Every structure is written in structure tokens, then in C-alpha cells.
Amino acid sequence: MNAIETTGLTKRFRGRTAVDDLNLTIAQGEFFALLGQNGAGKTTTIRMLTCLLAPSAGDALLMGESIARNAEAAKAHSNLSPQETAIAQNLTVRENLMLIARLYGANKADAAGQAEAAMREFGLSARARDRAKTLSGGMQRRLSIAMALITKPNVLFLDEPTLGLDVRARRELWKTISALKGKVTVVLTTHYLEEAEALADRIGIMHEGRLQALGTAAELCAKANATNFEDAFLALTESEAETEAAL
Amino acid sequence: MNRMLALAGRTGKELLRDPVTLVFGVGLPLFLLVLMSVIQNNVPVEIFAIGQLAPGMAAFSLSFVSMFAAILLAKDKSTSFLLRVFASPALPREYILGYALPMLPIGAAQCAVCFLTAFCFGLAPSWNILLAMLVLLPTAALYIAFGLLFGVLLTDKQAAPINSILVNVAALLGGTWFDLTLVGGTFKKICTLLPFVHATESARAALAGNYAAILPHLAWVSGWAALLLVAAVLLFKKKMREN
Numbered sequence: 001m002n003a004i005e006t007t008g009l010t011k012r013f014r015g016r017t018a019v020d021d022l023n024l025t026i027a028q029g030e031f032f033a034l035l036g037q038n039g040a041g042k043t044t045t046i047r048m049l050t051c052l053l054a055p056s057a058g059d060a061l062l063m064g065e066s067i068a069r070n071a072e073a074a075k076a077h078s079n080l081s082p083q084e085t086a087i088a089q090n091l092t093v094r095e096n097l098m099l100i101a102r103l104y105g106a107n108k109a110d111a112a113g114q115a116e117a118a119m120r121e122f123g124l125s126a127r128a129r130d131r132a133k134t135l136s137g138g139m140q141r142r143l144s145i146a147m148a149l150i151t152k153p154n155v156l157f158l159d160e161p162t163l164g165l166d167v168r169a170r171r172e173l174w175k176t177i178s179a180l181k182g183k184v185t186v187v188l189t190t191h192y193l194e195e196a197e198a199l200a201d202r203i204g205i206m207h208e209g210r211l212q213a214l215g216t217a218a219e220l221c222a223k224a225n226a227t228n229f230e231d232a233f234l235a236l237t238e239s240e241a242e243t244e245a246a247l
Numbered sequence: 248m249n250r251m252l253a254l255a256g257r258t259g260k261e262l263l264r265d266p267v268t269l270v271f272g273v274g275l276p277l278f279l280l281v282l283m284s285v286i287q288n289n290v291p292v293e294i295f296a297i298g299q300l301a302p303g304m305a306a307f308s309l310s311f312v313s314m315f316a317a318i319l320l321a322k323d324k325s326t327s328f329l330l331r332v333f334a335s336p337a338l339p340r341e342y343i344l345g346y347a348l349p350m351l352p353i354g355a356a357q358c359a360v361c362f363l364t365a366f367c368f369g370l371a372p373s374w375n376i377l378l379a380m381l382v383l384l385p386t387a388a389l390y391i392a393f394g395l396l397f398g399v400l401l402t403d404k405q406a407a408p409i410n411s412i413l414v415n416v417a418a419l420l421g422g423t424w425f426d427l428t429l430v431g432g433t434f435k436k437i438c439t440l441l442p443f444v445h446a447t448e449s450a451r452a453a454l455a456g457n458y459a460a461i462l463p464h465l466a467w468v469s470g471w472a473a474l475l476l477v478a479a480v481l482l483f484k485k486k487m488r489e490n
Contacts, residue, residue: 050334052487072336080334082327088257089326090264095257102253103335131264147331 001064003028003155003185004049008058011044018044020209021058026202028154031181033200034189037237040206042189043083046157049187050080063154076104079153083160085140086147089133093124093143096132097150104151114150122146122176138169142176155185162192174199197229207237250337254345262315262353272315272353273360276308280361284368294426301365302379302450303423305358309383309390309446310417312354314410316394320346321406324398324486333487343483346398347391354387355380379453382461385469386446392475399482421447442471 002025009022019041026032034042047053049060051071060067065074079100087096094115101111119125122142127135132143141161148156161177162170170192178199180186190196196203197217205213205220213220213236217229226232262268280300287295294300323329332342358380366372393413401409418424421443427435438444449464 052330052333075334075336078334080331082330084325084327086327086331088261088328089322090261091257095260099253099257100331100335103250103332103337105249105336107249 001028002026002061003030004060004062004187006049006058006060009045009048009055009060010057011041011048011053012056017209019048022211024204024211024214026185026187028185029182031186031199031201032188033196033203034187034206035191035193035196035203035233036189036206039208040237041209042206043159044209045206046080046159046187046189049155050078050157051075077153078155078157079104079148079151080157081141081144081148081159081161083163085137085144087132087140087143090131092129092131093119093135094128096143096147100147101150106151118146118150121149136169138165138172141165141169141173145173145176149180149184153184155187156180158186158188160189160191162190162195170195193230193233205233205236212236250335251341251344251348254332254337254342255348258319258346259349259353261319262349265315267318268315268353272308272311272357275311276304276357276361277364279307280304280364280368284365287368294424297365297368297370298454299451300423301362301370302454303421303447304365305361305379306383306386306443306446306450307418307421307423308357308361309354309387310414311357311390312350312387313390313394313397313413314407315353316346316350316391317397317401317406317410318403320395320398321401321403325403339480339484339487343395343480346395350391350394351384351387354383354390358383373454373456375454375456379450382449382453382465383446385465385472386442386449389442389446389468389472389475392472392479395479396475396482399479399486417443420444423447442468 004024004026006022006024009019010017011019022045034045036042044053048055049062049067051067051074055068062074063077065077067074088099091099097115097118098111101114102108106114119128122145124143124146127139132140135143145158145161158177162173165173174195188196188200202214202216203220204211213223215223220236221229221232224232224235226235283295283300284297287300362370362376397406397410420438420441422438427438427444445464445467449461449468452460452464
């Protein structure tokens with residue numbers, strides 16, 4: 001069974017098509033990156049796959065469960081680390097982790113055990129009793145990802161996890177994220193091309209709501225006839241209007 | 248149930264650990280209660296007699312519950328914490344109750360502090376105080392509904408100032424600070440259509456042991472509370488679908 005299978009997944013907002021006929025398959029354990037400029041449809045895609053938005057047309061199966069017909073079952077298979085830090089500021093690190101574990105059905109005792117394990121795994125044990133708002137930006141993002149992983153999801157959605165972090169914090173978070181490879185299916189959206197190139201098994205490039213290109217970083221470079229990934233990305237996301245203007 | 252309790256626990260902790268809750272929710276109403284009682288001792292005014300002032304202040308203090316709920320919900324929207332909750336298998340009723348229910352004990356504590364302080368200014372202990380607190384439950388629900396509505400509709404930067412307007416409206420039109428018949432006319436008619444003065448009067452009637460007078464005021468407040476709660480729940484669900 002694939003982790004994700006979308007068929008004709010489409011989202012329209014008052015006449016504007018944000019995601020257009022997306023057909024995509026992601027295997028279990030795969031690290032998949034979704035790239036695109038602002039407004040390309042990445043976040044809308046993630047929000048449909050996490051059952052936060054109902055599709056206008058089409059469907060997606062998440063571990064075999066339809067996001068349109070059985071959202072509750074689909075939700076139980078996935079978790080999300082949103083673009084913003086998305087933590088409860090006045091709760092401690094431990095309390096934040098326990099809260100998410102309980103929201104996904106764990107009882108208090110199990111949630112406490114899962115929180116201890118997550119804090120060990122993500123190097124947060126020393127800050128267990130500190131309120132989340134006192135953590136640095138990088139630590140807050142690490143906590144956010146730990147909150148998404150504490151429920152042991154089959155599919156983890158990371159929406160711009162390193163946005164706004166300084167270079168050092170970003171590199172440290174990369175290490176944390178790359179350690180997930182092979183353990184869980186990861187769908188990552190990012191603006192940082194080097195992040196996708198370094199971490200992802202396959203990359204999907206979205207442009208104006210459509211999946212413009214799909215493959216490994218090397219395959220995409222070859223497809224665009226480019227010597228580096230940045231040139232490949234620019235070539236693959238160049239709109240018709242820009243091409244005409246260049247001519 | 249477990250998910251609702253987890254969310255309710257979180258809401259309670261967020262509020263109790265925020266100094267704003269203590270300063271505005273308890274500090275300000277207490278300060279006003281003490282100030283008005285001191286004025287009353289020097290220049291007696293009927294409306295500031297402790298039997299009138301204490302229930303009015305208890306009703307007024309509940310308006311801050313709206314501010315707590317709105318600020319928390321609006322912040323959860325802006326930080327995407329709400330998105331995380333929506334993405335979980337928790338059901339709409341579980342997270343709406345998770346936000347709303349912890350406000351009730353906080354509101355009850357605010358009322359209790361008001362009445363306990365009023366003992367220092369001559370309020371006689373009586374079972375009617377408990378009745379007044381019970382009668383103020385729909386008022387608490389009313390302000391929780393206001394808070395959820397504002398929290399869903401407003402951004403975290405708008406929530407506090409807009410709620411301050413509600414708190415001021417509740418204070419001015421609630422009949423705690425001046426007798427509305429002194430203004431009379433259209434102003435009084437508008438005041439009696441709104442729930443605020445009925446909240447004050449229901450608590451005053453309960454404290455005075457004027458049981459027959461409680462029900463009409465209580466019905467008016469309950470009607471408003473039910474209407475606003477339904478609107479808040481519908482908007483909350485709409486917000487969830489729009490994410």
C-alpha cells in the first residue's frame with residue numbers, strides 16, 4: 001500500500017484554482033519534497049491531505065483511507081507541523097507533547113511515557129519543565145516537530161519547517177529532519193531548494209496549482225537541461241508569460 | 248472525552264499562567280468594588296450599597312471571561328496551534344468544549360472573590376450568595392460565547408481592543424454604575440433589550456431573596472447566551488472548513 005495516492009485532487013476558491021488535478025503517489029517511508037513559488041498550491045495541497053480543507057474535486061487516499069469520505073480515519077494516520085511554530089506558549093515542553101499525544105487518543109499515563117521518549121529523541125529533556133515560550137526559535141521548531149511525531153504517524157507533513165530560522169538553527173533542524181528518513185513517510189514543503197535537494201528522495205515542483213515536474217533532483221536537472229538544481233527549478237517554474245517576454 | 252479534557256486542561260493552564268487573567272479578571276473588579284464601597288461609606292448612594300454593588304460587580308467581572316477566551320483563541324489561530332488541533336482526530340464538539348468549559352470555573356472564582364471581598368464592606372453571609380452565583384451561570388455562558396465569536400472572527404491584535412469595547416459596554420449598560428432610569432428614554436429601552444442589565448438585575452434579585460424577579464431577567468440572559476453560543480459554534484465550524 002502506498003502512503004499517499006491522489007487522483008484528480010483539485011481545490012478551487014471562488015473561481016481561482018489553487019490546486020489543479022493533482023495525481024501523485026508517494027510510497028511508504030519515502031521522503032518527498034514539494035517545491036514551488038508562493039501561491040503555487042503547496043500549502044493548499046498539504047491542507048487537503050491533512051483533512052483541513054475539503055477538495056473541490058478528486059480524492060486522496062492516506063494509508064488507504066479517503067480524505068473525502070473518511071477524514072477521521074485518515075487523520076489518525078498523519079500528523080502535521082505547520083508553517084508557524086504552533087505550540088502552546090504557556091505550557092511546558094512536556095505538557096505540549098502530552099497534549100498532542102492525548103488528542104490522538106493516548107491516556108494520561110501513556111502520554112507521559114510517550115512525551116519522555118520524544119524529549120529524549122529530540123534533545124528536549126533538559127527543558128522538559130520550561131514553558132515553550134522561553135525556548136529559542138530553533139528549539140520551538142524542534143518541539144513542533146516532536147509534537148507532530150509523538151503520535152507515531154505513518155505520514156508526517158512538514159510545512160516550511162525551517163522558515164525564519166537562522167543558518168545555524170536551520171542546519172541543526174536539518175539534522176533532526178534527515179534522521180527521520182526511512183522511519184516515516186515525510187512530505188516536506190519548503191522554499192529552500194538546497195533543503196529539498198539534500199533531504200528528499202523525490203521532489204515534486206508545483207506551479208500555478210499544477211504538478212509541473214516530478215523526480216529526483218538529478219532527474220529534474222536533466223529534464224530542465226540545467227547544471228544545478230536552482231537553474232532547473234527556475235526553468236521548470238517559468239510561466240508562459242515570462243517565456244514570451246524573454247523572447 | 249479524553250481529548251476534550253486534554254484541551255480543557257490546556258485552556259485552564261494557559262489562562263491561569265497568564266498574568267493578564269489575574270490583573271483584569273480579578274484585580275480590576277476588586278479595585279472598583281473597594282473604591283465604590285469607600286465612596287459609599289463617605290457619600291452614601293443607593294446604587295453603591297453593598298447589596299446592589301457586589302452582585303453588579305460579580306456580573307461585570309464575568310465580562311473579562313470574554314476577553315480571555317477571545318485572546319486565547321485568536322492567538323491560537325495566528326500561531327497555527329488551532330490548525331494542529333483541527334488536524335487531529337478531535338471532534339468539533341470536543342475542541343469547542345475544550346475552549347469553553349474551563350472558563351466556567353474561572354468565572355465562578357471571579358464571582359466568589361467579589362462576594363468574599365464584599366463581606367469586608369458589610370455584606371452579610373447568606374445562602375442567597377450561592378444562588379446569585381448560580382444565577383450568574385448563563386451570564387458566564389453569554390460572555391464565553393462572545394469570547395468564542397470574537398476569537399474566531401478577529402486577529403490576535405484585534406481581539407483585546409475589541410473586547411475592551413465589550414467590557415466597557417457591559418459596564419456602562421449593565422446598570423452597576425448608575426441607575427438607568429436616570430437617563431431613561433431610548434437609552435433605557437436599548438439597555439433593556441441587551442442582556443447586560445438583566446445579568447446585573449438577576450444577580451441582585453437572587454442576593455436580595457426576591458426570587459420571583461429572577462426568572463424574567465434570567466430568561467433574557469439565557470436567550471442571548473443560547474443565540475450567541477449557536478452563532479459561535481457555527482462560525483467555529485465554518486472556520487474549520489475554511490482552513
